[in-house]
Structures are given as structure tokens and as C-alpha cells.
Amino acid sequence: MLGRTASSLYWMSRYMERAENIARLVDVGYRVSLTPGLSESDRDQWKSTLQAAGVTNDFFAGHDTADLTAIRDYMLFDEDNPSSVLHCLAAARTNARAVRTAITTEMWEALNATWLNYSQIRPSRVSANDLPALLDEIKRSTAEFRGTMLNTILRDDGFSFCQLGVFNERADNTARILDVKYYVLLPRAELVGSNVDLRQWATILRAASAHRSYRHVYRDRYKASNIAEFLILRQEMPRSLAHCYYWINATLGDLEKHYGARYECHDLADSIYSELQRSDMDKVFRQGLHEFLGEFIARNNSLGQSVAQTYNFL
Amino acid sequence: MHNVSVEIVKMAHRVFGGQGECVYEKADSRFFDEMVLPGGTVREPYSVVEEWIASQPKGGMSQKARDAEAIFRRLGITFAVYGSNEATERLIPFDIVPRVISAAEWRKLEKGIDQRVRAMNAFLHDIYHRQEIIRAGRVPERLIMHNEAFCHQMLDHDPAKNIYAHIIGVDLVRVSEDEFYVLEDNLRTPSGVSYMIEDREAMMRLVPDLFSQCRVAPVEDYPENLRRTLQAVAPPACDGEPCIVVLTPGIYNSAYFEHSFLADEMGVYLCQGSDLFVDDGFVYMRTTQAPRRVDVIYRRIDDDFLDPLTFRKDSALGVPGLFSAYRAGNVTIVNAPGTGIADDKAVYTYVPEIIEFYTGEKPLLNNVPTYNCANDEERAYVLDHLEELVVKEVHGSGGYGMLVGPASTKKQRAEFTRKIKERPNNYIVQPTLALSTCPIWTGRGVAPRHVDLRPFVLVGDEVRITPGGLTRVALKKNSLVVNSSQGGGTKDTWVLQD
Numbered sequence: 001m002l003g004r005t006a007s008s009l010y011w012m013s014r015y016m017e018r019a020e021n022i023a024r025l026v027d028v029g030y031r032v033s034l035t036p037g038l039s040e041s042d043r044d045q046w047k048s049t050l051q052a053a054g055v056t057n058d059f060f061a062g063h064d065t066a067d068l069t070a071i072r073d074y075m076l077f078d079e080d081n082p083s084s085v086l087h088c089l090a091a092a093r094t095n096a097r098a099v100r101t102a103i104t105t106e107m108w109e110a111l112n113a114t115w116l117n118y119s120q121i122r123p124s125r126v127s128a129n130d131l132p133a134l135l136d137e138i139k140r141s142t143a144e145f146r147g148t149m150l151n152t153i154l155r156d157d158g159f160s161f162c163q164l165g166v167f168n169e170r171a172d173n174t175a176r177i178l179d180v181k182y183y184v185l186l187p188r189a190e191l192v193g194s195n196v197d198l199r200q201w202a203t204i205l206r207a208a209s210a211h212r213s214y215r216h217v218y219r220d221r222y223k224a225s226n227i228a229e230f231l232i233l234r235q236e237m238p239r240s241l242a243h244c245y246y247w248i249n250a251t252l253g254d255l256e257k258h259y260g261a262r263y264e265c266h267d268l269a270d271s272i273y274s275e276l277q278r279s280d281m282d283k284v285f286r287q288g289l290h291e292f293l294g295e296f297i298a299r300n301n302s303l304g305q306s307v308a309q310t311y312n313f314l
Numbered sequence: 315m316h317n318v319s320v321e322i323v324k325m326a327h328r329v330f331g332g333q334g335e336c337v338y339e340k341a342d343s344r345f346f347d348e349m350v351l352p353g354g355t356v357r358e359p360y361s362v363v364e365e366w367i368a369s370q371p372k373g374g375m376s377q378k379a380r381d382a383e384a385i386f387r388r389l390g391i392t393f394a395v396y397g398s399n400e401a402t403e404r405l406i407p408f409d410i411v412p413r414v415i416s417a418a419e420w421r422k423l424e425k426g427i428d429q430r431v432r433a434m435n436a437f438l439h440d441i442y443h444r445q446e447i448i449r450a451g452r453v454p455e456r457l458i459m460h461n462e463a464f465c466h467q468m469l470d471h472d473p474a475k476n477i478y479a480h481i482i483g484v485d486l487v488r489v490s491e492d493e494f495y496v497l498e499d500n501l502r503t504p505s506g507v508s509y510m511i512e513d514r515e516a517m518m519r520l521v522p523d524l525f526s527q528c529r530v531a532p533v534e535d536y537p538e539n540l541r542r543t544l545q546a547v548a549p550p551a552c553d554g555e556p557c558i559v560v561l562t563p564g565i566y567n568s569a570y571f572e573h574s575f576l577a578d579e580m581g582v583y584l585c586q587g588s589d590l591f592v593d594d595g596f597v598y599m600r601t602t603q604a605p606r607r608v609d610v611i612y613r614r615i616d617d618d619f620l621d622p623l624t625f626r627k628d629s630a631l632g633v634p635g636l637f638s639a640y641r642a643g644n645v646t647i648v649n650a651p652g653t654g655i656a657d658d659k660a661v662y663t664y665v666p667e668i669i670e671f672y673t674g675e676k677p678l679l680n681n682v683p684t685y686n687c688a689n690d691e692e693r694a695y696v697l698d699h700l701e702e703l704v705v706k707e708v709h710g711s712g713g714y715g716m717l718v719g720p721a722s723t724k725k726q727r728a729e730f731t732r733k734i735k736e737r738p739n740n741y742i743v744q745p746t747l748a749l750s751t752c753p754i755w756t757g758r759g760v761a762p763r764h765v766d767l768r769p770f771v772l773v774g775d776e777v778r779i780t781p782g783g784l785t786r787v788a789l790k791k792n793s794l795v796v797n798s799s800q801g802g803g804t805k806d807t808w809v810l811q812d
Contacts, residue, residue, distance in 0.1 A: 002589050006602045097565050101578040109388050116387070157602065259603050311602040314588060 003312030005099050006161045010313065012095035012103075013149075013165030016111070019088035020142035021173040023135045025049050026075050028207040030131060033068065035199070046071050052173075052180045052207075053083045068128055076134070077123040085138055089115050104152040107145065114141040157258050161311075163251045168304045171244035172297060177207050178231055179293040201227050208239045228289060229281045241296060245273040248303065255311075265306035272299055338753060339761035342792075346490045346750040347762050348413065359414040359810060362527050367411070367753075367760060375755050378410050378520050385516050407803035408513060409754040410520060413765060413785040414528075417812045423486070423494060423769070424779050426679030429669060431482050431771050434501065434656050436672035438478035442468045442652065452667050457660060462709065465617060465652030467624060471641055474547040475774070478650040481540070481612075482771040483783075486679075488750040495682045495747065497766060498662060501653040503614050506784040506804075507536060507770050508572035511579075513784075513806040529811040531781035536770065537579035543774030544580075544610045547646045551596075556609035558582040559599065561590070563615050563631045568799075573614050587615070592635030597645045610646045611636075617651045659708045659742045660686075683745060687738035696743045697734065700727045704744050705734070718794060720746055749794055752805065754787060764788045766796050767807065782807035 029049035046066035050056040055074075058081065063070045078084040082091075093115045096103060118141070126134055146166075153159050201224050205211040208231060217234065218226045235242040249269045256262045284292045307313075341347040349360040356364045367375070386405050415423075440446050441458055442465075448455045458464055483504030485497040514533050518525060541558070548556035562573035564586050577584035589600050590608065598605035613620065619629040624637035639645045655661060663684045669677040685692040685703075696703060705717040717730045734741050751762035769783035785805040786796035796802040 001602050002583065002585065003600050003602055004586070004589055094565065097570075097574075100574045101584050113388065261603075312600055314600065 001102070001157050004314040005102050006157070006311050007308065007313030008095040008099040009102060009158055009161040010165035010168075010307070012092050012099070012111075013162040014169040015088045015092035015095065016142050016145050017166045017169040018083065018173070019085045019092065020139055021169070022053060022075055022083060022085050022088065023138040023142075024207050024209070025052050025177070026071065027132070027135045028203050029071065030068070030135075031206065032203055048180045049075065052176045054176065055081060055083050068131075072126060072131065073123050076126075077121075086118065089118055102158045104148070106148040106152045110141075110145045110148045114145065117141075157255060160251045160255045160258070163247060164304075164307055167244040167247045167251070168300065168307075170239060171241055171248070171300050174208060174231055174239050174241060174244070175293050175297050175300065177204055178228065179290060179297070180204075197224070198222050204231075208237075210237060210239065213237065225281050225285070228284070232284065232292075233276060233279060233281070242273075242276045245269065245276055249273045252307075263306075263310045265303060265310050268299070268303050268306055272296075272303065337759055339756075339759060341751060341762045345748050345762070345764070346488065348488070348750050348752045348765075349762075359416040359419075363412060363414055363524065366521070366524050366527075375410070375760075376757065379755055379757070382408050382410050382516055382520055385519060386512070406509060406798045407789055408516065409787055409789070409803050409805045410517070411753050411755055411760070412517060412521075412524075412806045412808045413752050413767075414808045414810065415782065417810050420531075420781060420809045423679070426494075426677070427484050427769060427771060427779055428777050429673055429675065429678050430484060430496070430499070430665070431479070431773055431777060433665075433669040433672045434482070434499065435476070435478055435773060437668045438650075438653060438656055439476050440672075441655065442478075443470065447668065447671050450671070452671050453661075453664050457664070458655060461655055461658060461660070463652075463654035463658045465655070467637065467641075468650070468652040472643075473650050474549055474646050477547060477773055479653045479656065480543055480547065480648045480773050482773065483768045484771065486767045486769065487682075487747055488767070489748050490750075494679060496665075496679050497682060497747075498659070499657040499665070500768075501649060501657040503616065503649070504768070504770070505569045505572055505614075506768055506786075508575040509804050510770070510780070510782070510784045510807070511536060511575075513804055517806045528808060531809040531811050533780050533782060536772075536780050537576060539772050539778045539780075540576065540612075541580040541582070543772040543778070544582075544612055544648060546775035547648065548609050549643055549646050551644050552609040557599075557607060558610045558612065559585045559590075559608050561585050561587070561611050561613040561615055561633075563587075563619070567614075569614065576612075582612075587631045587633050590633045590636070592633060592639050595639050595642045595644050597633065597636060597639050608645060610648065612648045617654065620647075620651065659706060660739070663742065682747060685743040687734055687741050687743060693734065693738055697731055700730065702746060704746050705730050705741050706744070708740050708742060714800075718746065721794070746794070752785070752787065754789065754803075754805070761791070763791070764794050764796065765805070781809035 026049060029046050032048065033046065047056070049071065050059050050066065053075065059066065059070075059074055063074070074081055074084065076085045079087060079090075081087055093111055096108060096111050100108060118138075121134075149159075149162060153162070198221075202211060202222055205214055205222070205227055210230065214222070214227065214230055217230060217236070220226075230237055230240065232241050234240050235246055237243055252266050252269050256266060338350060341350055343352055349357060349364060351357060370378075383405065386408060437447065441448070445455075445458075447453050448458060479501040481504060483500035483506065485500065486494050487497050488494050510533055544558050545556055558580070559582060560573050560577040560580075562570060562584060564570065567573070574584050583599060585599060585608075591598055591600065591605075593605075597608040597611070599608055615631050618626045620632045621634060621636040621638075622629045622632055623634045625632070636645070636647075637651065640647050640651070662681065663686060665681055666677045669675065685696050687693045687696060696705075699719075700717070701719045701722065703717075703719045705719075707715040717726060719727070722730075730741075749764040749766065752765045753760045754763045765785050765787045767783055767785050770780045772778040772780075785807045786798070787803050787805055788794055788796045788801075789803045790801060793801070798804070
């Protein structure tokens with residue numbers, strides 16, 4: 001397989017995963033903005049969304065206030081924002097187009113149909129009432145794409161590069177969402193453990209579509225340390241860091257078998273995964289959640305770069 | 315806008331338009347219509363199609379046209395139009411009424427095409443070696459040696475199996491029941507094959523009932539035949555299964571869909587220039603593992619852009635050193651560099667000579683009579699009769715830079731008069747051909763439109779001619795310009811089997 005093909009498969013999958021994650025983030029941000037008392041001020045309402053997407057500075061370079069309209073336009077439709085849904089879908093499609101011989105017809109048609117529909121939406125026609133339905137539609141489309149991929153693509157090296165893109169992105173995103181809690185929603189000392197604090201944690205769970213599954217694992221009410229554990233260490237939670245690294249590790253193992261060679265990226269993934277397996281929340285909180293997540297994000301990034309270098313992404 | 319007077323054309327054996335929807339707009343009697351003869355009888359090859367159209371319920375044809383568009387859009391068979399502000403992707407319009415050619419008609423054409431492509435390859439070999447045809451005085455030396463398209467770097471090179479043009483598109487037009495002319499040859503990077511195949515695929519989904527009544531020769535084996543052709547011309551250095559790649563300029567090229575389609579159908583790699591490199595005289599691909607040697611390159615990049623070390627220095631699309639690897643015999647390039655000399659419009663006028671010289675036979679397929687503006691007498695005639703003639707630039711393509719006499723304004727004719735006087739060698743002139751017409755669905759009814767035909771020929775271990783080819787249709791009423799880049803569309807072409 002051409003190095004460029006591997007790169008396009010990886011990025012096509014990464015961008016689709018990102019599009020879905022942005023839709024989730026906006027969904028959560030919208031809930032926060034609707035729920036009184038959940039944020040300290042108006043400005044904070046959407047701050048967590050921007051922060052989790054890593055676009056705060058860019059946004060405020062061009063906008064004064066983070067209100068629903070500005071966020072809608074910026075996060076969903078702005079062509080120049082590399083983290084907008086529009087940009088992600090366009091980039092996914094461009095990558096897919098470059099490697100049409102490596103993806104199945106169903107995958108192409110799912111992605112192309114999503115693009116055709118979405119690119120025709122006029123942002124100004126999307127009112128606050130329309131927003132939830134639009135966000136659901138985005139999630140449905142990305143799910144359809146992932147479904148066609150899992151159902152139809154040959155399980156060869158191409159599939160491995162797709163999987164690496166998905167889980168590299170997902171791990172990054174979950175870590176950022178969690179980090180936001182401590183970075184933006186930092187409560188005053190007296191609020192820790194209060195209803196406000198817990199409602200904020202609950203919105204984090206919602207962003208990961210985990211608010212119900214949480215209860216299957218932890219019978220009791222929302223507890224900050226459980227929620228963090230759920231999203232970091234619990235392998236059965238499909239958006240957790242542990243789950244992502246289970247798959248990254250397994251996928252790299254497939255590539256090792258396929259190509260008959262093991263590289264630095266294999267060792268790196270292995271080390272990240274085993275550390276997560278050996279860890280517990282006491283250790284994490286001792287290090288400091290924010291520090292832990294910052295380090296994870298950096299290592300996850302390195303893993304991506306190592307893969308790119310190893311397999312000659314161009 | 316002029317009013318169209320519509321008459322119900324009486325048929326010998328069936329009234330067309332039983333449901334009141336499908337009336338065939340009256341064909342212009344100056345042109346040969348492939349479905350309906352002047353007396354009103356339906357030509358035999360079209361009998362099934364005509365009945366089918368007549369039996370469509372109200373709204374049926376429109377629905378099929380909509381379904382067709384949905385199929386193409388979903389498949390993403392789009393192309394980019396150069397110079398378009400929108401920079402978007404467009405569908406090439408597709409007409410749902412198939413064009414039908416009888417088995418007997420096709421057999422005649424096939425013989426003529428076969429003769430022509432063999433002669434062209436012999437010509438190419440000759441002019442890049444001993445140039446016997448020039449020595450014999452049958453073709454002027456100047457025409458070849460001073461021609462931009464002549465690639466002197468190809469002199470004395472022996473390509474695999476001595477084949478230069480492996481993939482050829484021969485553009486044909488019909489003017490009457492039995493008269494076909496070759497409008498032009500395409501020996502560089504002819505395109506349109508993917509449309510031919512996808513048109514057929516779409517029709518099989520849209521009108522399966524029609525297929526069951528007609529025995530239509532298949533076209534879907536083209537990719538397999540292309541692969542066989544490419545395998546057959548692997549270089550001597552290659553033992554075992556040759557590594558074949560399609561070399562594309564990339565996703566922003568107007569024909570990208572076709573490049574990726576063919577690579578996919580053949581099961582070969584689709585590469586851009588940046589994916590390849592030359593080392594020690596061999597060509598390699600940059601893979602996720604060790605570099606892999608490449609043996610045969612089906613390139614869809616023009617000669618000029620193939621190799622910045624040999625041709626245009628500013629080309630970012632090609633592979634540095636590729637031509638040297640080619641001349642060393644370590645890789646085969648399909649079609650070979652330098653084939654453009656044979657489809658040059660000025661050389662076109664000598665093709666009948668070329669056929670006779672190399673085959674010893676008279677051409678089975680005729681050229682369109684062509685005036686040579688460098689000749690004083692012919693030029694005088696041309697300038698006097700511009701309103702009746704078609705003027706083409708010798709190095710133009712895609713229908714641009716030409717004058718269609720009958721459709722031109724006084725100002726345009728004055729401009730071309732000046733151009734021809736200034737650079738007579740730059741133009742060839744032909745009479746306006748009375749291109750045949752075929753029925754299309756206009757959205758409101760069935761009407762005749764001008765068409766041409768591009769059969770595709772593969773030359774490798776064998777000469778393989780795909781039955782039918784791409785029918786291009788001028789969708790605008792009375793228009794003779796069929797090029798997709800200027801508003802033309804395509805039709806599925808059915809060659810009936812006996």
C-alpha cells in the first residue's frame with residue numbers, strides 16, 4: 001500500500017471521528033447554555049466547548065461573544081475553522097476521494113451522501129430549535145459511515161490505518177473533554193461536590209454518550225472520581241482512554257503481523273496501554289488529573305506522529 | 315427562442331406516443347436520423363427501443379432521467395470544468411435513450427478501426443526509426459520533424475512489442491446509413507472509458523426490461539482487457555507478474571474519476587508523481603513498507619509533464635528520471651511518449667497515405683475531407699466559404715478555439731480570416747458535417763440531437779476493440795458541439811449481437 005494511501009485512510013477516519021465529536025461537544029454546550037446555574041457567567045456557557053475543541057483563541061480572534069449563533073456558525077459551518085463539522089466532512093471526503101480504490105463503494109456513497117446533504121444547509125436557516133435535530137443527523141451520518149466501514153471493508157492493512165485514525169482521535173477527544181472540567185469549569189473550593197459541580201460532571205458524561213451506561217457500571221449516583229475512572233480506565237466504555245488504547249495496540253499488532261516488522265510506535269502504544277491497565281484513580285489523582293491528562297494528550301499525539309513516520313505517510 | 319412545431323411521426327408498424335407523452339419531434343430532413351427514416355419508418359436496430367419508449371407511462375421517462383441522475387451523483391462520477399468559477403464538480407449529463415448500432419454495421423466499422431490502429435503504430439515506429447515514409451516522399455519531412463508533437467528523445471527507442479499507442483480512441487461520425495468518417499484520432503491519453511462503463515451500469519439498473527429484449531454486446535470486460543494489454547507490454551527486466559500502476563495528476567484533474575475507476579477495476583495501484591521515484595534506472599513506489607519496483611505505468615499525464623529532468627522543468631506532476639528509466643528499457647510507459655505526432659490535426663490529413671503505405675490497402679474508414687490552408691488554392695477556397703466550414707486549431711482540443719461556420723457571426727469569421735492569413739499552418743478546415751441524429755429525452759419529449767462515437771481500442775498482445783464506445787451527444791437543439799466540457803452529454807451505446 002502506498003504511504004500516501006495509508007495516510008489518507010488514517011485522516012479520512014480521523015476527520016469523521018472528529019466531526020462526530022464536535023457534534024457531541026456542541027450538543028453538550030447547548031445543554032449547558034440552557035440549564036441555569038450550570039456555568040458561572042454567559043461567557044462561560046460555550047467556553048468549555050471551545051476549549052475542548054482547542055479553538056478558543058482562534059474563535060475570540062474573530063468574535064466578541066460566544067453566543068448560540070456565533071458558535072453554530074463557527075463550530076458547524078466555518079470553512080476556515082479546521083475543527084468545524086463542515087471542514088471535517090470536507091477533509092474526510094477529499095481524503096476518501098484520493099483513495100477511492102482503497103475504500104468500498106458503500107463507504108464512499110455514505111460519505112459522499114453525507115457531504116452532499118450537509119454542504120447544502122444554509123447556516124442562517126438553522127434556528128435554536130433546529131439545532132438538536134441537526135446534531136443528531138450529524139451523529140447518524142458519521143455512525144452510518146463507521147457502520148459501512150466495519151461491515152464492508154477488507155480486514156487488511158487499509159482497515160488498520162482506518163482504525164488507528166479513529167482511536168487516535170477518540171482518545172484525544174475524550175482526554176480533552178475531561179480536561180475541560182478542570183481547566184474551565186474549575187469550581188470554587190466550596191462548590192466541590194455540590195450540585196453544580198456534579199451537574200457539570202454529568203454534562204461531561206453526556207458528551208461521551210455515557211450518562212446511562214455509567215449507571216450500569218456504578219450503581220450509585222454520579223461521583224467525580226467514578227466518572228473520571230469511567231472515561232479513563234474502564235475498557236468496557238467505548239470512549240474511554242483504555243478502550244481506545246486497547247484497540248490501538250491490537251491494531252498495531254495486526255500491522256506487525258501483516259508486515260512482519262515491529263517498530264517504535266508499537267512499543268509506545270504498548271507502554272501507554274499497559275500503564276493504563278496498571279493504573280487506578282488514586283494514582284491519577286495523586287499525579288493530578290490535569291497533569292495526567294496533559295501528559296496523555298502529548299503521548300497520544302506522539303503515537304500518531306510515530307505511526308505517520310513509520311509507515312511513510314506523505 | 316423559436317417555436318417547435320411537433321408532428322406525430324407516423325410509423326409503419328406502430329404509433330409512437332400511444333400514451334400521449336412520447337411524441338418524436340420532427341427530425342430535420344437535412345440530417346440522417348438513426349431511429350426514424352424520412353418516410354416515417356423506424357430503422358430496424360431501433361425497433362425495440364422505439365416500442366419501449368412508446369409504452370412508457372406518463373411521467374415514466376422523466377422519472378427514469380431523475381433516477382439516472384441520482385445514480386451518477388451517488389457514485390460521484392463528476393468532473394471539474396477548467397475555467398469554471400464555481401470550481402465544483404459537475405455531472406456529465408447522461409441521456410437515457412440508448413444509441414443502437416446493428417451487428418452488421420459494427421463489423422464493418424471494426425475492420426476499418428483495426429486497419430487504422432495497426433497503421434498508426436507502424437507509422438510511429440517508422441518515424442522514430444528509419445523514417446521510410448518520409449524518404450519515400452509520402453509525408454513531408456517538415457510536417458514531422460518541425461512538429462511540436464514530435465518527440466526527438468524517442469528516436470531509436472524500441473518499446474515493448476514495438477507498440478507506441480496501446481490505448482486509442484477513434485472519433486467517428488456518421489452522415490448517412492452507410493457513410494462513417496473518422497473525425498479524429500486520439501493516441502495520447504484518450505478519456506471517456508469510465509463513462510462508457512458507468513453508462514452501461516446505469517442503464518442496466520434503469521431499464522433491465524429493455525436489456526432482456528435486446529442482445530447487447532458487453533463492455534464491462536474493458537478493464538480486464540486493459541489489464542491484459544498492460545501486462546503484455548511488461549519490460550524485459552520484469553520476470554513474473556508485472557507491477558502495474560495508473561499515474562494520475564491527482565484529484566483536481568478533470569478526469570480523476572476515470573483514473574481511479576480504472577485502477578480500481580483492474581486492481582492496480584493509483585499513483586501520483588510524488589509516490590514514485592527513480593533509483594539506479596528503475597522506478598519504485600513509496601509504500602508503507604519497503605519501496606516496490608514498478609514495471610508498467612499507464613500514465614494520464616501529458617508528455618510535457620512526465621519528467622522534469624527531460625521535459626518541462628516546472629512540472630510538479632511527473633517523476634524526475636522517469637524517461638531515462640524508460641529509455642533504459644526498465645519500465646514501460648503506456649501510451650509511449652511522442653504518440654501525439656500521429657494524432658496531430660495536420661498529420662491527420664495524411665492518414666490515408668499512412669494506411670496505404672504500411673498496409674498496402676486502401677483505407678476502409680474515410681477521413682473527413684480536409685483543406686490544407688498552407689496550400690494557396692485551398693486557402694483561397696476556405697476564406698471564400700467560411701460560413702459553410704469548420705476551422706480547427708492544429709494543436710487545440712476539447713472543442714475550444716474552433717469556428718463552426720454555420721453558427722458563427724460575421725465578427726467571428728473576420729477574426730478567423732485574419733488568423734488563417736497570419737498562420738495558415740496552424741489551422742485545418744473541414745466541411746460542416748451533417749452529423750447523424752439520435753433521439754434524446756429532453757424533459758418534455760423525445761427529440762433528435764447530433765451525436766458522434768468514440769470506440770476504444772486496446773493494442774497489446776492483440777488488437778481488442780470494445781463494441782460500441784462512448785456516444786457523445788450535443789444536448790442543445792441544432793448544436794454540433796458534443797464535447798462534455800462545452801455542454802455535451804453521453805449516451806449508452808448498444809451494439810446488437812446477431
